[in-house]
Each structure stands twice: as structure tokens, then as C-alpha cells.
Amino acid sequence: MNDGTDFGSASFPAEIVPLAHDQWDDWYGKFERALGGVPKAAEERALWRDLTEVDRALAVRSDTEIVGTAGAFSLRMSVPGGALVPTAGVTMVSVQPTHRRRGLLRAMMSRQLDDIRERGEPLAVLTASEPAIYGRFGYGRGAERLSLTIDSSRTALTLPEGAERVRLRLVPAHLAHAKCEELYARRVPLRPGMPLRTPGWDRLPVLDCGTDAATTSPVQCVTAEHDGEFAGYARYTVRPVWGVDGAEGVVRVRDIEASTPQAYAVLWRYLLDLDLTSSVVADNRPTDDPVLHLVPDIRRCGIRLLDSLYVRLVDVGRALAARTYAGPVDVVLAVEDEFCPWNNGRWHLSGDAKGAVCTRTDASADLAILVRDLGAAYLGGTGFGALAATGRLRELRSGALDHAAPAFHSATAPWQPYVAF
Incomplete structure (x- = not known):
């Protein structure tokens, strides 16, 4: 993690910095204020303090004031097939109302995904207070409740x-x-x-x-x-x-x-x-x-x-290889990911109920899909057919959709047992 990232305008300079342990109360208080200003009960606040991984918490500072917050929990989440995959649970994301529309959120999300990638976590998930925000950062609705x-x-x-x-x-x-x-x-x-x-x-x-x-x-x-x-x-x-x-x-x-x-x-x-x-x-x-x-x-x-859990593939190859598939699948996916360019390109996925391999390829693509929609389908809760009906998943080879869609299905609906992180 870098010591700091400068951004913003000359009139409103800002910097993303790691959170210091003695700044937690101020940082969490700013998060509460951004969500309406109603403080948590003392016992709940103490629990969130204990759960906060300070080394994964980011603060946006403008002058001496914290004006943005973001954190992540180190989770191990179940994926189809039963594997427990290292996953970043994105949490406590906020921007103060006085500092909106200045690129602070985008900068935090970019910095955080870089950090998640460096940690080797192929997935990131979150529960969203405002779902419309996170699609542009590659998070797709992967589970409902x-x-x-x-x-x-x-x-x-x-x-x-x-x-x-x-x-x-x-x-x-x-x-x-x-x-x-x-x-x-x-x-x-x-x-x-x-x-x-x-x-x-x-x-x-x-x-x-x-x-x-x-x-x-x-x-x-x-x-x-x-x-x-x-x-x-x-x-x-x-x-x-x-x-x-x-x-x-x-x-x-x-x-x-x-x-x-x-x-x-x-x-x-x-x-x-x-x-x-x-x-x-x-x-x-x-x-x-x-x-x-x-x-x-x-x-x-x-x-x-x-809506419940929003899923983001941080490393497409590792994420797709971490789960199993309901039936044999052999398909080349052209993935579009503007926010994490390392995922852009064609990926050859081959797998079945026993395991999978996913590697980069120069072969012609069978399906083209946005990374957020691949996140929506990843846990098996959203079908490829429904995504194709939106036009965001496109069939490039005849029959590829009918071949791939059943493989991504999960016999058990995905579910996240916490209403919010």
C-alpha cells in the first residue's frame, strides 16, 4: 500500500491515506454522518471497531479533515462447488456531502481494487446502501434475499x-x-x-x-x-x-x-x-x-x-477457476473491464463438476460479457439467458449461450447471511 495518493483540484486538494489506529473514531463517525448521522449503539459500534481491519482501511483527507472512508474485511467465501475463496468484503464506503462529485469515490474504489489485487484476493463483494453506484466499478448483483x-x-x-x-x-x-x-x-x-x-x-x-x-x-x-x-x-x-x-x-x-x-x-x-x-x-x-x-x-x-450481495471479479482467471460447474463447459469469454484493465481480453474456461481451468487465450471468443455481469452470474444466482436478454452478454458463436448457461447454474441459490457488512 502506498503512503498516499494525491488527487482532486487545486481548489479542493485531497489525498488517500491509510487509516491510523487512533483515527478510527473520527473515521467511523464520518461514515455514520454520511449515512444520515444516526450513531450506532455503543455495543454495536464497539463490535465494528473490533472487526475493522485498520491496515485495510482508507481515508480521504482534505486539508486536515477526513472526507471519505473505505474499508475491507478479509473473508473466505463459499463458491459453487464448496471451495472457500479469499474474498475482500468491501465496507464502510462513504463520501461527505460537502465533497461529492469530485472523483473521491472513484479514486478510493480504484485504490482499493489495486490493493485487493496485490493481496491476491480474486473476488470482492459488498452489500450496497445505494446499488446504482457500484455497477460502474464492476460489481454485479450476485445474490438476492x-x-x-x-x-x-x-x-x-x-x-x-x-x-x-x-x-x-x-x-x-x-x-x-x-x-x-x-x-x-x-x-x-x-x-x-x-x-x-x-x-x-x-x-x-x-x-x-x-x-x-x-x-x-x-x-x-x-x-x-x-x-x-x-x-x-x-x-x-x-x-x-x-x-x-x-x-x-x-x-x-x-x-x-x-x-x-x-x-x-x-x-x-x-x-x-x-x-x-x-x-x-x-x-x-x-x-x-x-x-x-x-x-x-x-x-x-x-x-x-x-438485492443482497454484489460480486466483483478482481482476477477473472483465478475467480473462474476457483469454482466448479454444473456441467461440462468449454468456452472463450471476451471480458470487458474498463475499471480493472488487467481483466480485459479473452479467457478460455474449461471445467465441470470436478474443477476448472481458466487462462488467457488468443482464440476467437464465443461470448462477450461485461465484468459486472460476469460477477452477477458467478455464484449461480443470475442466469446467462437473462443477461443475454439485456444485450450486455452477446453470443458470438451460435450455440455458445446454450452450452455455457447451464454450467454456471448453482443447485442452491447463493445467499449472504448479513444484511450489511
């Missing part, structure tokens, strides 16, 4: 055979924490987009804070045992609400995982059956969540489809 508000007063689940062998235990969240995290780690390779939780990240699902903390229960945890073995958990909070007709409490799901269909179904039934509640809210679930097929009436689920 479901937001559910289930009318539990009118919903009864259909349980799979063998559900009667599942036993539930309501335990303090901290006592079940280790087993819950062990199960989560086993689930990570099974779904693209999930990051392995390194120390500190396991505190997020059980963090008790927020604007409604005074009217909401602490995080509660119910665990499931299937045939005597630990098989799942749900962590949640309850907000008691009383209407003119009685109890209308709200259950908010923090996270829920299970290793068997029976345990998963029984955990959801538990959440829907809690006394003095009438709705269950889950803001972030995979688009193929099995609960959609357990409820008898999907219209009672208040479904919203939202």
Missing part, C-alpha cells in the same frame, strides 16, 4: 416424515453459541455466497442493541436435536405488542440453520407457534428457503425480493 412477514395466526406448517423425532431445547444463547457456530461452519460450503465466520463475526447474530432494544427481548435461542444429535438452531427476538383485539407480538428471526429437513421444519413451527405473537419476520433468507414449501398458503408470507 427474501424478506418474509408471515401471518402466524393463519399459518400451520406441513412437517416432513420423521419430524416427531426432533426435540427442542430453549437455552441461553451464550450456552449454545459454540454448537450453533460449529453447525453454521458445516453449512457454509453448501451454499455459495456464505462467508466463514472468523472470530468476532460470530458476535453479530447475538448482538443485543438497536433502536427497538428497549421494547424487544434479548436474543433467544432454541436448539434442535434429531435422534439425539445436535441438528439445528434458531436465534430470535420477540417484541410484545397489544392491540384492541389482544396480543399481536412480533417474532424477529436473527438466523436459523439445520442439518436435516425435519429439524428445520420443527424450528420454523416453533417460531410460528410462540404464544402472544401473530407474525414472524425474517428480513434475510435465501430465495430458495424451504419454508416457502412448508407453509400451506404462500400468500400469508408477505414476500419481498431484495
